[in-house]
Amino acid sequence: MQEVTLQYSFFEHRIFLQIERMKKILFWLCCLCCLCLVGSLAYLILRPVPPAPQQGYYADFLPDDTIATISLYDMKGVSETFPQTSFGHFLSKPIVHEMMGEFEATYEDINGYNFFYDSVVQVMTNPIVQQVFGDDAVIALCPPDLKRLQKNTEQELKNSLLAFGTSSSAGWISKVARIVLWNNVTSTKISGLDMTRLMLDEQEVLYGYNDQGVVLLAYNPQRIVAALERKTTKQNLQQTTSFFAAQAFWEEDWQEENQGTVYARSYCNMPLLHNLVTFFAQKKAQGVAQDIPRRKTGDEVSSTTSTISTALVGKQGELRVRIKENFDPKVKVLPLPHDQLQDIKDMSSALLRKNTLLHYRIADFDRMFFRRFLSPDGAERQYQELERTVQKNTGISLNNILKAVGPRAGVSVHGLVNVGMFPLPKTVFAFQVQDKKAANWVVRKLGNALQKQGMEEQQQEVQGHHFSYWSMMPLEATHLAIALTDSMLYIANGESQLKTVLTEKQATDSLRENMVQELGKTVGTCVTDASVSAFFIRPKRLAEQVAPVAGWLTDMLLASTTSSGKKTQEEILALMRSVDCIAACRHQTKTGISGEIIIKTLRQKRDHNEKAE
Numbered sequence: 001m002q003e004v005t006l007q008y009s010f011f012e013h014r015i016f017l018q019i020e021r022m023k024k025i026l027f028w029l030c031c032l033c034c035l036c037l038v039g040s041l042a043y044l045i046l047r048p049v050p051p052a053p054q055q056g057y058y059a060d061f062l063p064d065d066t067i068a069t070i071s072l073y074d075m076k077g078v079s080e081t082f083p084q085t086s087f088g089h090f091l092s093k094p095i096v097h098e099m100m101g102e103f104e105a106t107y108e109d110i111n112g113y114n115f116f117y118d119s120v121v122q123v124m125t126n127p128i129v130q131q132v133f134g135d136d137a138v139i140a141l142c143p144p145d146l147k148r149l150q151k152n153t154e155q156e157l158k159n160s161l162l163a164f165g166t167s168s169s170a171g172w173i174s175k176v177a178r179i180v181l182w183n184n185v186t187s188t189k190i191s192g193l194d195m196t197r198l199m200l201d202e203q204e205v206l207y208g209y210n211d212q213g214v215v216l217l218a219y220n221p222q223r224i225v226a227a228l229e230r231k232t233t234k235q236n237l238q239q240t241t242s243f244f245a246a247q248a249f250w251e252e253d254w255q256e257e258n259q260g261t262v263y264a265r266s267y268c269n270m271p272l273l274h275n276l277v278t279f280f281a282q283k284k285a286q287g288v289a290q291d292i293p294r295r296k297t298g299d300e301v302s303s304t305t306s307t308i309s310t311a312l313v314g315k316q317g318e319l320r321v322r323i324k325e326n327f328d329p330k331v332k333v334l335p336l337p338h339d340q341l342q343d344i345k346d347m348s349s350a351l352l353r354k355n356t357l358l359h360y361r362i363a364d365f366d367r368m369f370f371r372r373f374l375s376p377d378g379a380e381r382q383y384q385e386l387e388r389t390v391q392k393n394t395g396i397s398l399n400n401i402l403k404a405v406g407p408r409a410g411v412s413v414h415g416l417v418n419v420g421m422f423p424l425p426k427t428v429f430a431f432q433v434q435d436k437k438a439a440n441w442v443v444r445k446l447g448n449a450l451q452k453q454g455m456e457e458q459q460q461e462v463q464g465h466h467f468s469y470w471s472m473m474p475l476e477a478t479h480l481a482i483a484l485t486d487s488m489l490y491i492a493n494g495e496s497q498l499k500t501v502l503t504e505k506q507a508t509d510s511l512r513e514n515m516v517q518e519l520g521k522t523v524g525t526c527v528t529d530a531s532v533s534a535f536f537i538r539p540k541r542l543a544e545q546v547a548p549v550a551g552w553l554t555d556m557l558l559a560s561t562t563s564s565g566k567k568t569q570e571e572i573l574a575l576m577r578s579v580d581c582i583a584a585c586r587h588q589t590k591t592g593i594s595g596e597i598i599i600k601t602l603r604q605k606r607d608h609n610e611k612a613e
Contacts, residue, residue: 055247055250055251056238056243056246056247056250057164057166057214058071058138058140058164058214059236059237059238059243060230060231060234060236060237060238061162061164061214061216061227061228061230061231061236062140062142062162062227062230062236062237062238063142063143063226063230063236063237064235064236064237064239064240065143065269065272066140066141066142066143066237066267066269067141067142067143067268067269067272067273067276068140068141068266068267068268068269068273069138069139069140069141069266069267070138070139070140070264070265070266071136071137071138071264071265071266072136072137072138072139072263072264073136073137073262073263073264074263075124075137078124078263079121079124079125082124086574086575086578086601087575090571090574090575091117093113093114093117095571096113096117097110097113098567099567099568099571100113102565102566102567102568103565103568136165136166137163137164137165138163138164138165139161139162139163139164140161140162140163140164141160141161142160142161142162142223143160143272144156144157144159144160144276149279150283153280153283158219158220159218159219159220159223160223161218161219161223162216162217162218162223162224162227163216163217163218164214164215164216164217165214165215165217166213166214166215184198184199185197185198185199186199188207190207190221190222190224190225191221191222191225193209193224193225193228194209195207195208195209195221195224196208196209205219206218206219207219207220207221207224209224209228211228211231216228242267242269242305242306242326243267243306245306245308245326246267246306246308249308249310249324250262250265250308250310260312260313260314260315260320261312261313262310262311262312263311263312263313264309264310264311265308265309265310265311266307266308266309267306267307267308268306268307268308269305269306270304270305270306270307270325271304271305303327303328304325304326304327304328304592305326305327305328306325306326307323307324307325307326308323308324308326309321309322309323309324310322314522316520316522316600317600317601318520318522318523318598318599318600319598319599319600319601320522320596320597320598321596321597321598322594322595322596323594323595323596323597324592324593324594324595325592325593325594325595326591326592327591327592327593329591347361347408347409347410347430347432347488348361348410348508348511348528349505349506349507349508349511350428350430350488350490350501350505351410351411351412351428351430351501352412352511352515352527352528352536353412353414353504354514354515354518355414355415356412356413356414356536356538357413357414357415357416357425357537357538357541357542357545358411358412358413358536358537358538358542359410359411359412359413359527359534359535359536359537360410360411360412360533360534360535360536361408361409361410361411361430361530361533361534362407362408362409362410362532362533363407363408363531363532363533364407364532364533365402365405365406365407365408365409365431365432366402366406366407367383367399367402369407370383370386370398371383374386386398387399394445394446394449395445395448395449396442396445396446400438400441400442401442403434403435403438404433404434404435404438404439404441404442404489405431405432405433405434405439405442405489406431406432406434407432408431408432409429409430409431409432410429410430411427411428411429411430412427412428413425413426413427414426414427414428414497415545416545416546416549417475417477418548418549419473419475419477419478422549422552423545423546423549423553424477424478424493425493426477426492426493426494426497427492427493428490428491428492428497428498428501429490429491429492430488430489430490430491430501431488431489431490431491432487432488432489433484433485433486433487433488433489436484436486439484439489440484442489443468443482443484443489446482447468447470447482450470450480451470455470455471455472455480456470456471457469457470458470458471460495460499462498462499462502462503463502463503465483465485465502466483467481467482467483467484467490467495467498467502468481468482469481469482469495469498476494476495476496477493477494478493479493479494479495480492480493481493481494481495481497481498482498483498483501483502485502490502508528511528512524512525512528512529515527515528519581519583519600520600522598523536523581523583523598523600526583526584526585526596526598527583527585529585529587530585530586530587531586531587531588532585532586532587532588532593533584533585533586534583534584534585534586535582535583535584535585536581536582536583536584537581537582537583538580538581539575539576539577539578539579539580539581539582540576540577540578540579540580540602542576543573543576543577544577546573546576547573550569550573551566551569554566554568554569577602578601578602579599579600579601579602580600580601580602581598581599581600582597582598582599582600583596583597583598584596584597584598
């Protein structure tokens with residue numbers, strides 16, 4: 001069984017320096033996120049696969065405007081195995097302490113991480129959690145009360161949580177709790193229901209109820225009372241269109257894949273989640289939020305009604321996180337026009353090869369692509385500033401560039417070249433040509449700008465295509481080369497790369513066959529067949545090429561600090577070597593966007609001394 005780790009940009013060590021001491025509720029919410037992550041990594045468990053629990057039973061108890069749910073399976077097995085994985089080793093306290101120490105983390109920073117780590121471990125290893133939720137756990141965020149949220153944010157968020165479990169120990173929750181907590185467990189009757197009251201500490205109290213084998217836990221007992229009423233009246237999440245779509249997606253995954261094990265599922269009501277996040281953002285900026293803001297009808301983001309996902313593991317050990325965004329049927333305009341998604345073969349075959357280290361392509365390289373990276377407030381102003389910057393530095397209008405090329409674009413990195421002082425990635429950019437005349441004008445303007453910088457233009461011809469290149473230094477990797485065909489504009493550092501692109505194009509079928517053979521069917525199909533976008537990286541191969549210059553890169557990045565960064569460098573490279581490839585792809589359908597993230601890991605040989613430690 002292979003090890004796995006997640007990266008979604010992915011191994012930023014500096015985040016640990018930003019963790020501050022948080023109050024208990026924020027740590028609890030962080031724990032939920034970590035539980036989801038840990039559940040996704042559960043395929044490393046060397047134990048029999050647990051049976052699939054009943055799907056969606058918890059929706060009978062939840063309100064129709066539930067914000068989000070997370071379903072996790074076999075948490076007990078995960079808690080036993082995760083610390084032995086590469087990612088578990090990377091996140092362990094001794095390793096993180098050393099990395100944080102290199103960056104002069106404060107005592108409070110280190111204590112904050114310890115508190116966070118211990119909180120996760122406490123939840124995962126708690127005997128009650130393992131007994132009651134060891135096979136199946138669901139955590140739901142119900143809509144909070146606005147007035148109480150303003151007065152006491154943390155307490156109201158806790159009161160908005162509901163947890164469910166269907167463990168075989170469900171009927172013995174009070175007995176299990178008494179064994180663990182001794183005298184801090186009592187029975188109480190609330191609204192006619194016999195509940196178990198668990199006193200965690202002086203300020204933390206949980207209420208539990210067993211409904212025919214389903215355990216409900218909540219900080220606010222009225223959440224449990226209301227949940228049971230919804231099950232009876234059927235005025236619940238189960239009856240909503242969005243959750244019905246989620247159920248269909250999960251059922252489809254289960255039937256189509258049927259080659260591995262599901263370890264996590266999630267459901268998010270995106271408009272409600274967006275409203276809640278915006279509320280907190282405004283409260284942080286203004287000190288108080290008067291109302292939870294609503295997005296305007298017609299807002300592009302508001303066309304997404306819900307996001308659902310499944311984390312499963314195939315029999316070959318690859319982790320697959322499948323995601324789908326459902327659109328509002330009233331919104332007629334899909335994110336991308338249908339004709340914009342057609343004929344992606346040329347660019348794919350030109351960029352993707354067996355020795356590719358990194359590959360990224362999209363079908364929406366346009367004005368909206370740049371706006372995604374701008375703040376929602378003042379996006380037009382920021383875009384105009386970007387337009388002026390591009391015009392000033394290149395002499396070419398960004399709008400004119402986007403009229404000439406796009407909306408399909410991509411980039412591939414095929415290796416690293418040591419040019420003496422620093423390594424350069426062997427990179428090829430490709431852009432679909434919309435207007436050949438306008439593209440010719442852009443190429444001429446760029447050539448003139450390079451000549452004004454003292455670079456001499458040289459030309460070559462291959463397969464009937466003329467291309468130009470400009471020398472910055474004698475080494476070929478420093479040459480800027482440009483080729484314009486009837487359908488594509490290619491830009492690369494090194495003329496030999498353009499020769500390869502123009503002479504070794506693969507037919508789509510052969511490309512797919514080659515990549516499937518190289519990466520396996522799951523990853524190869526994801527990378528070559530995506531209609532909206534595809535991302536692909538080979539961390540192990542990249543680590544092998546980065547390792548010889550890693551020390552130089554670390555010294556350069558940390559030149560202005562007193563940190564050596566050697567331990568951080570060592571751990572990041574070790575983590576990269578444990579991952580064969582990471583792929584992500586997005587497809588557009590008539591009803592929404594579907595996507596997938598796939599991680600293939602490698603079994604690592606560990607030193608006997610390390611095992612003993």
